[in-house]
Amino acid sequence: MNNLANYIKWRGDLGFDISPLNEVDAIIFSELVYLDFSGYTEKTSLPLYKINNLYIKDKREQNFYNMAAKDIVKLLAQSGSSDRFKNIAVSDYAAYDCDDNPMQFGACTFKFDSDKIFVAFRGTDNTLTGWKEDCMIAVSDNIPSQLNAAAYLNMVANKYSDCEIYIGGHSKGGNLAIYAAVNAFAEIKDRIKAVYNNDGPGFSKEFIESAQYKEISDRINTFVPQSSFVGMLLEHDEDYIIVKSANHSFWQHDAFSWRVVGNHFIHLDEDTKSIRFAEKNMKELINGLTNEQKKQIIDSAFEIMAEGGKITFEDIRKAGIKNIPDMIKAFNKIDDNSKKALTDGITLLAKLSIKNGYEINKHESKSKSKETGIV
Structure with missing residues (x-):
């Protein structure tokens, strides 16, 4: 069964001008943002192939706190050697951590066409600090990383004022992508073409019933694996698409296990028993x-x-x-x-x-x- 690596081999020779951005491209950007780009793209932009060369030269740590760390480093190498991705300019890398007031935030911007950018937000790593902040989403709609995400989006949107905007993330990164889009200034919100939430937690009922959320909801694309746990936290107003995973249970959260056919994931037609169970349990527990x-x-x-x-x-x-x-x-x-x-x-x-x-x-x-x- 095909995965992200197979997709790059199959679609890697076609530029975005020939084959437009799709849901698999979005998850690739959402995984690459987990990497440590510090020292490379904070004040300038570099193409992916140069970043990959620097990663190899500098022997950057591969065992960062992510269950798919080695796969993500391989993804950088595969992307950096494909015609589709290698010349994409990466810029505005940002990463902040704070243990006292639990907060982890990471983001970068991919300019994948002359007038299009993809703003990617990093998801949760394997640390207790990261997961504690995730859990705080159940208490407040304005956790520190969400506020950082909104500020980051407004900043890069102003920097690339002539570009269409696509936003996405995996896990908490998906939640941040939605939060940032909902809270964007009106002129920026008009330029947002799509938001990709890949198994990210939802929001409070009040948040998804707000006028600001309704303004962007038709552009939100949410994907969850058939045994989703993280993606079933809190409320989702938008319809979610269930994708087939090669893993079992919680390990389906790993997007490298999601099965790909052509330029999209394998979609399942019906809610699975495990999704219904997780959704009911989480919502009723929180309520x-x-x-x-x-x-x-x-x-x-x-x-x-x-x-x-x-x-x-x-x-x-x-x-x-x-x-x-x-x-x-x-x-x-x-x-x-x-x-x-x-x-x-x-x-x-x-x-x-x-x-x-x-x-x-x-x-x-x-x-x-x-x-x-x-x-």
Whole structure:
């Protein structure tokens, strides 16, 4: 089955003037923004092939905190040697991290045609800080990285004032792409042709019912794998397209596992059982908690996971059952209100999982009975 690498081999000899931007190109840009372009494109622009040469020369670290790190570095090499991508100018690289007020932000701009730019926002890495900020989307529509994304888009749109604008990102980057588009100045919003949200979390009901959101919603393209978890967080007003993945469970979040045919992903016609289960659980869990409870749960959960100096989920995985004493110790440290919020949240999720699992299985059984004529 074909993937991003196969797509570059197949479509790599055609420029964007002959074969316009498509959903697979958008995910390629959304993956390349995960790379460390520092020192290369903050104050100038460089074509992708030169950036690839510099990456090799400088022996840039390949094991940045991303589960697809090595694949993304290979993607840079493949893009940098293809006629379609190699001369695309990359500019305005920006990256900020802050642990105290959890925030991770990364972005860059690809000028892929004489009058077209793609603004790419970086998604979440494997660090606890990054995922804590993601979870804060459930508490506020104005987390630090979202505000940075809106400011970044307005800045590059003014810089490239004669260009059509395409925006996208993977994971949290997809959420940032939508947020930036919704909050763009009116004259910039008019130039936005498409927004690509690749398995990124949604927003609050109030956000997607706002007039600003409605102005851009018909240009939002959301893609989720058949067992999406991240993309099912919060509300989505736009229709989402389900894509086929070669992986299972949470690992389908890795866009390198998404199957490609021609110039698009393999689309699935119906919601999968796992998507319906995740969507119902996440929405009902978030709606069943107050903002204060959600904040207490997020703070407590990440404080417990970080006990013993753990920085990434990989650190937790490597520690295995050795985590248990550290987590018990950390749980005992948190205040009584936070303990109650955390245990109430876990209890509610367990109840929802049982209820929604039963309802979805019951609905599926009825549908099969009708199809076979068995009542």
